[in-house]
Amino acid sequence: MVKLAEWRGKEVFRKYGVPLPRGHVARSAEEAESLVRAGTVPLPCVVKAQVLAGGRGKGGAVRFANTPEEARAAAGAILGLEFKGEKVREVLLEEKLAIGQELYLSIALDRALRLPVLIVSAQGGVEIESVDDAQIVRVPIHPFPGLAAYEQRRAVEALGLSGGPAKALPSLLAALWKAFNVEDAELLEINPLAVVGEGLVALDAKVIIEDDAGFRHPEYAEIRDDRTPLEEIAREKEIAFVQLDGNIGVIANGAGLTMATLDVLQELGGRPGVFLDLGGTDDPKKVTEAFLLMAQAAPKVVFLNIFGGVTRCDTVATGLVEAMKQVPEGQRFPIVARIRGNNEAEGTAILRAAGITSVPQLKDSAQAAVTISQGGRP
Ligand code: GDP
Ligand code: MN
Numbered sequence: 001m002v003k004l005a006e007w008r009g010k011e012v013f014r015k016y017g018v019p020l021p022r023g024h025v026a027r028s029a030e031e032a033e034s035l036v037r038a039g040t041v042p043l044p045c046v047v048k049a050q051v052l053a054g055g056r057g058k059g060g061a062v063r064f065a066n067t068p069e070e071a072r073a074a075a076g077a078i079l080g081l082e083f084k085g086e087k088v089r090e091v092l093l094e095e096k097l098a099i100g101q102e103l104y105l106s107i108a109l110d111r112a113l114r115l116p117v118l119i120v121s122a123q124g125g126v127e128i129e130s131v132d133d134a135q136i137v138r139v140p141i142h143p144f145p146g147l148a149a150y151e152q153r154r155a156v157e158a159l160g161l162s163g164g165p166a167k168a169l170p171s172l173l174a175a176l177w178k179a180f181n182v183e184d185a186e187l188l189e190i191n192p193l194a195v196v197g198e199g200l201v202a203l204d205a206k207v208i209i210e211d212d213a214g215f216r217h218p219e220y221a222e223i224r225d226d227r228t229p230l231e232e233i234a235r236e237k238e239i240a241f242v243q244l245d246g247n248i249g250v251i252a253n254g255a256g257l258t259m260a261t262l263d264v265l266q267e268l269g270g271r272p273g274v275f276l277d278l279g280g281t282d283d284p285k286k287v288t289e290a291f292l293l294m295a296q297a298a299p300k301v302v303f304l305n306i307f308g309g310v311t312r313c314d315t316v317a318t319g320l321v322e323a324m325k326q327v328p329e330g331q332r333f334p335i336v337a338r339i340r341g342n343n344e345a346e347g348t349a350i351l352r353a354a355g356i357t358s359v360p361q362l363k364d365s366a367q368a369a370v371t372i373s374q375g376g377r378p
Helices: 006-016 029-037 068-079 149-158 163-182 211-216 229-234 254-268 284-296 312-326 343-352 361-373
Strands: 002-004 023-026 045-049 062-065 090-095 101-112 113-122 134-140 186-198 199-203 206-209 240-242 248-252 272-277 301-308 335-341
Touching: 002 006, 006 090, 006 163, 006 186, 006 206, 023 029, 029 068, 029 090, 045 068, 045 335, 062 068, 068 090, 101 163, 113 149, 134 149, 149 163, 149 272, 149 301, 163 186, 163 199, 199 301, 206 211, 229 240, 229 284, 240 284, 248 254, 248 284, 248 361, 254 272, 254 361, 272 284, 284 312, 301 312, 301 343, 301 361, 312 343, 335 343, 335 361
Parallel strands: 248 272, 248 301, 301 335
Antiparallel strands: 002 206, 023 090, 045 062, 045 090, 101 113, 101 186, 113 134, 186 199, 186 206, 240 272
16 A cells, blocks of 8 residues: 655646646745745645645644745744654645635545445545545446446535536546546545635545555655555565554464454454564575564564464474574563464474464464463463
8 A cells, every 4th residue: 555645646636637726845944935935836825744644734734824934934843743653754835725615525445345436525624534424425436437427417416516616526537537547546535625716626635556556656666654664674575564553463374364363352352563474485484584573563472373274384383483593582572372274283393392382272372362462471
């Protein structure tokens, strides 16, 4: 998942003809001021923190300026912020428009429907999660023909548009739909989509590009701002590794078993932190590498849940024991293991020799991990 900062998302929009305010990104207060003085950004203007988290408007990360000096001050203040844990390194300066109405519009991939869906609401400018479901209209989009004329009219109606803005919507939808396909997007969100005079303008942009289509888009390869440093290393080593905010490290193999393991821990009251999917490997070195990466995330306890298939139990056990030798004394953590399947007896024996007991029942082993994570003894 490649999440683009607003200004990058807007560059994508611009390429397809989605109407936008005039603006420019800046990386210092001085640069912000000179963009305004040069007329690149008209006054009055909006100065917006370029972070991936939402809710900037309410959080003081969107400010207004009437003079070049004010633009400089606003940019300086925002660039000094840490917004929801993310340091602000860039601000977007844009002309401030007189907004008639704030609407919501997005095209998203609906995994349950297995279709892209057009989502619209007349209640824009607030997070869509907080909008009453009755105020949201979802129109599944047939992937080949795209939106039919009557479906577009349904969107116009749902948004309560008439006159100029109503006439402007179909070409905006066509531009977004094209962008969604050509850019291999998972989500294109405009919130708010503003009625400005007789037209529509995208005031905000949230763009997420599908990772698996990365090979078709080398232009996005540089953008990795949403990964943690450890996730970055994991990616380079081709290890599937995700950091959540819990304290139980999870190592499993295969996406299905990994997700099910997270669910079980959660259900037992535990908080899964880092999880790592070993996938299919017969190389103990790869397991060691993955395990050392896990150690760097400093989990309170690690729950190893392996079903041996292509990845045999003894391969995992060997890799794990080797990794434990390499983890420095002060950074060790308890391990709860459950290894079943191919070469289970060999794997269990290797673990036992290293002082780790494999608990065969999922519920028992998961419960042990949760208990340890909460400071108890299993
Ligand atoms: P978010 O809160 O992180 O989603 O940031 P947005 O880009 O959506 O901006 C938050 C709010 O700032 C919007 O809902 C608008 O109310 C306001 N805003 C942004 N740009 C403009 C503008 O050009 N003119 C006016 N009047 N308000 C703006
Ligand atoms: Mn927004």
